[in-house]
Amino acid sequence: MEISRIGYFKEHYIVDKSANVQIILTKKIIGMTPVSVAGKLSQFDGELAKGKFTGMDSYSRHSSLQRIPGSLIKSYGGMAGITNVSMDGGQPIHTKIVLNGIDLTNPQNGQTDLSDIPNELMQQLYLGRSPNLYFGSGSFDGVVHIRPMINRSFLKLGAGSFGYQSGSAGYNWTLPRTKVHVQYGKNMSTGDYPITQGDSTITRRNNNFSQNFFLGQLHFQTNHQQLLKGLVFSSNQDRGVAGNLSWPSPKAHRENKINLIGLQYVYLTRRGHVRLHSYQRFSDEHYQDPDLGTNSYHQVNVSGVTINGQQNFNDYLELNGIIDLKRESIESTDMGNQIRTTMASGIQAAVRFISWLQIQPGYRIDMLGDFQGKTYDLTSSMNSSIPGKLILSFGTGFHAPTFNDLYWPADSYSEGNPDLKIERNQYQIIRWENNFRSKTNFSIEYRKRHSHNLITWSADENYIWKPQNIDESERKNMIMSVSIPTRFAGLSISGHVTHTKAIDMNTRKTLQYVPESSANILIDYARENFALEFQGQYTGKRTYQGYNKIWEPVNLTLNRFFDVNIGLHCIFPLGAQQLTVHFIIQNVLDQNTAFFPGYPEPGRRIKLGIELGF
Template identity: 20%
Template sequence: MKTRSLRRYAGVLAMAAPAAAGAQQAATPVLAPVVVTGSLTQQDQKDALGDISVIDRAAIERAGQSSVAELLQRQPGVEINHTGGPQTATSVFLRGANANQTLLLVDGRRMNTATLGAGDFQGMPLDNIERIEILRGTASSLYGADAIGGVINIITRKGGGDRPLSVHGNAGYGTHDTSRVSVGLDGAANGWRYALDAGYGRSRGYNATAKTVGGAPNWGYNADRDGYEQDNVSGSLGYTWKPGQEIAFDFYHSKLNGQFDAGGGMPPMNEYDDRLRQIINLYTLSSTNQLTDWWRSTLRLSQSNDTQRNLVAPGTYGYPEDGRTRFRTRQEQYTWQNDFQVAADQTVTVGYEFLKQRVDGDLYDASAPWPAPPSIAGYGVDSRITNSFFGEYRARFERHHLQFNVRSDHNTLYGGKVTGGAEYGFDITPNLRAGIGASTGFRAPTFNDLYWRNDGGTVGNPDLKPESSRNIELSLNYADDTTAAGIVAYRNRVKDMIVWADRNDGSFLWSPMNIGRAELRGVTLTGSQRFGQTTLRASADFQDPHDRDSGNVLPQRARQIYRASAEQRFGPASAGIEYLWSGSRYNDAANKQELGGYGLVNLTASYDVSKNLTAQLRWNNVFNKDYTLARGYNTPGSTVFMNLAWRM
C-alpha cells in the first residue's frame, strides 16, 4: 500500500475506535472467552496472539443470516464470491489470499477438498454451529498445508454444563420462497454430555445468470430459477469417566441438492437445468487424558468424505456424454497431541499427525490418438499420505507473551515442507497490547493440479511443488469492559504460485506451473463501543493483493472495504442496522473486466415474546442495490427473512 494512502487513512483508527468491528485478539465481553484456533491448546481470548475473531452462538442468532458465507462477509478481512446463491460454488478470501489458500476446519479437522483445494462453504448451515473462529495470517506451522491466508474453524455444538436437558428450535420463511426449520437438544448429567441437531432448508432461488454482460447479450443466460434443498444433522457424545479423562464421538452430515447455471454455451445448451448434489460427512473419535498434573494427551481419529455430483447438458465438452460427473475426496486424519505444563505460564506441545487423502472422479480423457473417441477415466494417481510432526512453546512472563511453532510435513507425492511461526506481544498497559508476528506457510498442489487427464485443452503436471509464503504483521489492540479498538498491518509474499498456462511445447495444451508470485499487504482497523443498551461496531480494510510480476490486482478482490453497524436494545426488543461498502474489483487476472463497487444496507429486529420464544426479522439489501460479485451472474436483490426461535 502506498505511503500516501496510509497517511490519507491514518485518521480512520480514531473514528473506528468508538465504533468498531469484530474482535481481534482483545475481545469485547460479548465474545467467547476461550479460543482454540490460534494455538495448539485452548486459551483465554485475551491472551491469544495473532489476528483472531470469534463469532459465538449469541452473535450467530442475533445476525439472523441463513448461511456461513453470509455471516463471514460481515467480518474484517473477509470477502466472499458466489455464482448465484448459497448453493453455488462459494469462494472465501482471507486478507486477499486465494480461496484455496484458506483452510476450512470443522471441529479442528481438515475439510478442504483434495481435488479443487478449497473448502466447501456452499449450503453450510448455521443452526448446528456453536461458534466460528477466524485466524487471519499464515498458519501452516499450526495446521499444515493450505493455511496461507488463514484458517476458518467451525465448531459444532457439544453440550455440557450442568443442565440435564435443553431443547431448541427455529422455523423461518422469507423471500424467494425460502424456508428453514431446525431442532436440537443438548445437556449433561452424571459425567455424560450430549448434543444433537438437525435442520432442513429449501428455496426456489432466483435467476443466477444476468441477461447482459457489459451491455452485450450473455450467451450463457438461462431464465430459470436456481433453487436448492439442504439438510443437515450433527451430534456429539462425550463421557468423563473420571476427572481429566474423557472419550467422545462427534459426527457431522450435510447434504445439498441445488440448481446452478454453468454459464457457458449457446441455446439450447445454456437452457439446461444444471444440478449438483453434494454430501459431506465427518466422523471423529477422541480421547483426552490428563496423565499427570503436567501432562495431557489427546488422541483424535477422524474420517471425512466430500462427494459432489454434477449434471450439465448432455454433450457439453469436457463432460461425459450424459453430462454426469462425480468427484469425491476421502480424508483419514489421526492426531496424537501431548501438552506439557512446564511452568505456571509456560506450555510445551509436541505431536504427530497422519493424513491419508484419496480421490476419485469422472475425468474426460482425450489423450488417445485420432480417430479414437474420448473416454472417461479416473485419476492416474488417486491417493497420498502426509506424515507430520509439530511442536509449540507458549509462555507469558508478566507483560510479555510468546508463542513459537514449528511443523514438518512430508508428503509421498510432493515431498517435505518445514514451516515455522513466532509471535510476541507486549502489554503496554493492562488494556493495550502491541504485537509482532512472522510465519511461513505453503499450499499443496491438488490432485487436479497434478493428475488432471488430457481433455484436449488442459492436462495436469505431476512435477509441481507446493506454493510457499512468508508473512509478517504488526498489531496494536485496546480493550476494556465497553471499548475495543485495533489496527493490524500485514505483508504476505507468496511464491511458486500454481498458475495454469500454455506449455509452449507445440501441444497447444495448458498445464499448471509454479510461475506465479503475489503479495498480499494491507491494514485492518476495527473497534466497538457499548453505551448501556447501544452497541456500535465498525471496521475498515485497506488491502493491496496483487500479482508481483504484472502488478495487477488479484481477481474478485476489492482494495477497500468498510463495515459499520449499530444495535439498540429496548427491553424485550432490539433493532439493528448494518452497512457494507466494497470498492471496485476485477473479474479477471488481466484487470480488463471491472466490477463496480457497491454499498448495502441491512436491517435486523427481534422481540422476546416470552423467556422461551423470540421473533426475528432480517432485511438484507434494503434499497435493492444492483451489484455483481461474479461477471455474468446476479445477486439476490432485496430479501427478507422472518424466524421464530425457541428454547426450553
C-alpha cells in the same frame, strides 16, 4: 429418636410402633467463608479470536463471515452457488475451514464449499491467524473454526423470497457427566430470481437448491481428568447449476453429500493436557450436464489421527506439540483412483522472560506423498495496561498441489501437471490493541505476505488450460477494528476497515477481484424482549481481466457496492420456554453484490422465521 444430618435441621420423633416411619428433614443453609478458585490462561498468545453471533446469522452465512476483518466471500450466485471464503486478498485454497477440529478442505480442489454447511451450525466462529503448527498445507492465510453449540433445544421454521424455506429442530440431553445433542434440518429454495442483463431484465433459472442435514454431538466426562467428545455430521445437497451468464447450463445438475465423524479423548494433567483425535471426512459428488454429455462422479475420503499435547512447566515456559497422520484418496471418473498420505510433526514454545514480554517460536515439518513442506513462525508480544498490547509475528507457510492440479486428464481443453512444485509463503504481522479500561476495544494491524510458485491455471500456446508455478504475488493489508461494548441502554457498535494492496509481481498489476478497500459495521440494539441489528458491508472497486468484442484481453472494473442487512427479533416468554420471531431484510438497497460478473446474486430478499427455545 433424634435425627440429624449436616445441612438439615434436627428432628425428634417418638416411635411407639414397629411400623415403618417416613422422616423428612428440612434443609438448613450453612454459612461458609468465601472460596476462591484461581487459574491461569495458556501462555500461547493470539491463537483464536471469537466472532460475535447475531440473530441474522441463522439465515445468512455471509453476515457472520463478513465480520471477520480481511475476509472475502466468493460466491457463484444464490443458495445453489458454490461459496468460498478467503482472507487478505488471497485465494480460498489458502484459508481453512474447520468444524469441531475436522478439516473440511476437499483435497480434490483444495477448497471448502460453505454451501454444504447449513447456517444453523455456524453459531460460534473463531479465527486463527497463524495456525501453521496445527494445519500445515493451505492454512497460511488463517483458519476459520466452526463450533456448533451443544446446550440448545429448539424448533425453528423459516420462509422467504425466491421460494426459500427452512426447518430445523435440536434437542439436548443433560445427564450426570454426559451431554448429548442432536439436530436435524432442511433448507430449500427454488432460487430463480430476476437479474439485469444489458438493457433488459431476465430470470436466472436452474438455481434450485435442497439440503437436509443431521448433527450429533457427545460430551462424556469419565472423571475430573478424562473427557470424551464425539461428532457425527451429514449433509446432502441437490441443486441446479445455472452456469456463467455467457455460457449458461440450463439443464446441469449436481448432487453431493459430505459426512464427518470425529472422536476426541482428552486427558488433563496438573499442568497441561494430551488430546487424541481420530476423524474421517467423506464426500460424494455427482455432476450431470446432458447438453455437454457430461456425467461425472467424485468420491473423496480423508481419514486421520492427530495427537497433540500442552505442558506448562512453570510461569516462564510452556510447550505445545503435535503429530498428525492422514490419508487422502479419490475415486473419480476424471482422475481414476489416487492416494496421498501425510505425516507431520510440530512443536511450539511460549517463553515469558518478564511479566510483560513473551516470545513464541514454532516449527513444523510435513511429508505429503512426494512433497515436503517446512514451516516456522516466531511471535513476540509486549503487554501493558496503559499503552496496550503490541504483537510482532513473522513466519512461513505452504500449499501442496491438489488432486486436480496433478492428475486432471488431458483432453482438448485442459490437462493436469504432475511436475508442479509446492507454493511458498512468507508473512510479517504487526498488531497493536487496547481495550481502554474495557470502554472500547481497538486494534490496528499491518500484514504483509509474499508468495511465490503460486499454482495458476492458464492457457498455453495451444490454448490448453493447465496449472503452472508461474505466479508471484505480494499482499499488504492495513486493518483497523473497533468494538464499543453495550454501555448505552443496550446499544453496541463494532466494525472494521481494511485497505489492501495486492500485486502480481510478474505483471505489476493488481490481483484480480481483490478490492482495494472494504469495511463492515454492525449496530446492535437490544432490550429485554427485543433486538434490532443493522449490518453494512462495503466492497470497493475490483479489477479483472475480460475480453472485448473481438476477443482481445482487456482490464475491466467491477463497481463498488454497499450490502445492507437489517434484522428485527422479538421474544415472547411462554412459561419456561420462549418464542422468538425473526424478520430479516437482506440487500436492503437492492444492489448488485455479485463477486464474479458472470454469476449474479439475488437482489433484495425478505425472510421471516419463528424459533421456539426450550
